[in-house]
Amino acid sequence: MDTVLTGGPHTRFLRGLELSGGGVAVHVGDQALTYEQLHELALRWGGALAERGARTVGVLAGKGVTAYAGVLAALYAGATVVPLRPDFPAARTAQMVEAAGIDVIITDGQAPAGVPVLDQRAGRALSAPLAPADTSYVLFTSGSTGRPKGVRIGRTALDHYFGLLDARYDFTPDDVFSQTFDLNFDCAMFDLFCAWGAGAPAVVLPGGAYRNLPRFAAERGLTVWFSTPSAIDLVRRTGGLTPGALPGLRWSFFAGEALTVRDTADWRAAASSSIVENLYGPTELTVTVSGYRWDDVETPRVAVNGVVPIGEVHAGHDYLLLDEAAGEGELCIAGPQMTPGYLDPADEQGRFLDRDGRRFYRTGDRVRRLADGLAYLGRLDSQVQVLGWRVELTEVEHALRDCGVGDVVVLGVAGDAGTELFVFYTGGERPVLEMVRALRAVLPEGVIPRHYRHVDEFPLNSNRKIDRKTLAARAADLLAPVPVG
The missing domain is CATH 3.40.50.12780 (ANL, N-terminal domain)
Structure with missing residues (x-):
């Protein structure tokens, strides 16, 4: 024994x-x-x-x-x-x-x-x-x-x-x-x-x-x-x-x-x-x-949308960018650290990709190739369509931070007119008009969020990550029509 x-x-x-x-x-x-x-x-x-x-x-x-x-x-x-x-x-x-x-x-x-x-x-x-x-x-x-x-x-x-x-x-x-x-x-x-x-x-x-x-x-x-x-x-x-x-x-x-x-x-x-x-x-x-x-000088220069790069994939692994265009695509990785699978094989549907005799895991994350590694652009589902505009939520978040907002989460929420952008932010409360004016200086009109909500702090999930699902539910409630009568 x-x-x-x-x-x-x-x-x-x-x-x-x-x-x-x-x-x-x-x-x-x-x-x-x-x-x-x-x-x-x-x-x-x-x-x-x-x-x-x-x-x-x-x-x-x-x-x-x-x-x-x-x-x-x-x-x-x-x-x-x-x-x-x-x-x-x-x-x-x-x-x-x-x-x-x-x-x-x-x-x-x-x-x-x-x-x-x-x-x-x-x-x-x-x-x-x-x-x-x-x-x-x-x-x-x-x-x-x-x-x-x-x-x-x-x-x-x-x-x-x-x-x-x-x-x-x-x-x-x-x-x-x-x-x-x-x-x-x-x-x-x-x-x-x-x-x-x-x-x-x-x-x-x-x-x-x-x-x-x-x-x-x-x-x-x-x-x-x-x-x-x-x-x-x-x-x-x-x-x-x-x-x-x-x-x-x-x-x-x-x-x-x-x-x-x-x-x-x-x-x-x-x-x-x-x-x-x-x-x-x-x-x-x-x-x-x-x-x-991190490098105090170089990192701010190469960061995309104000987000620190994720760097080089570990030695011994291969990666590819699925549906790559202009150096961007969904990150897929193969190598010794990949899971042998889920407990229920049914959960594997759509999560893995076979290329050149190797099995790749589809991360669902969009990345961009850099001279030294990769930049994280966001989840695939963080890209939303608003009135014909293809909007990257992380780009809007970065623009708001540059406007002096404490921290920010931007969500695409279903509204009466289709998907609408909803902003939750921390720090000092700001006049909405002031934020809109600042955003208009850096973003197209169709990308400017219509809804803003100040919060003292963001809700966190059990892993101490920002709980975007809870924020999305709160935004949906705030956008719901008020019953008449």
Whole structure:
């Protein structure tokens, strides 16, 4: 039962165990768990999982000891991990449990009815991790059919990914990583297994940390930051982006949304010693599959629509631009980081493309070729038709930011006269006429939005990305005709 094999993300933790010198593996609130403590706990729970013959393990827990030990224990037991959010609706969690075929759940609360829960006190501890599963973990994304879509992430894809990161970055046991992402968001794997591969601690950020990030970062000694770009505006609004406010950071990474030049410049002013990278990649391509390193002079010059480029696709991968015209098209990528497929093969319809004997994943993202990598232009569905005009929503957002608006989301919403542009913006409230006049100086008349709404802050989804669906629903409500009588 205790055969040792190399490969798989758990081997990064084992390397960190050797490098850490008895240091902390994860810091949650006032609780710090050392590498040795987490290793012993994972071996014990992994033994209990192995005795049950568990092949697919759900981890239903908030960011805490149960979650981190549970992920590691499942990997030690040679099982596939399925991270689950305890604050998701029960019906949605039940769908995921059934779709993934979960055998056992590790939880710090209640599990769905009918699913065995691991007794965390039972079982004989493993003497060493077991052979890893071909699929290391399964993550669920939103499905167009209204049900979650399970993406399988392979062990060899993760080995390739983290091998590239090891060659690119100089992480050491002296680093301290932020852990901002929930475990059902693939970027959390970067947080954990980059930290653990270096023998460094991962520090969980409580919600209150954003109210005074400079103080939290100083108290915890953060040196590596990773979050969605939305966090930048949150820190800005709480006064945390003053020049030199984050002096301890030496690496800053952002992914999950378009990263603007304005936001990056503000972050760089606060974290002037930090190298900043914009990372890009859908779940189906294993966390991130390209990267661009910010340059204070060059990046603003080459940015398209005020958005930082996504850079070069990772070594070992091929890409093509579908329906390419003038150097722009839908980005399709083939290579070792690509998912072996979805849990339900029916979900693969239209998502993959066979060219020259290779299988490419269609990202649904429009990009432009640059001299050095790629520029992100937006989702295919972010291009809308308004009164005959083909409008790129990111272009309008960029124009509004240049007019001095704090931050902005532009949506195409169905109205009485067809698709209409609706603007939500933060920062100081501005007269609509003033914004319209400024836009007329840079955009054609048909591209000028008709509707504007000031908000204190944008709603965020569970992955802390701007929740455009919620904003779209709010815009539709505001545009709906008022009933008469």
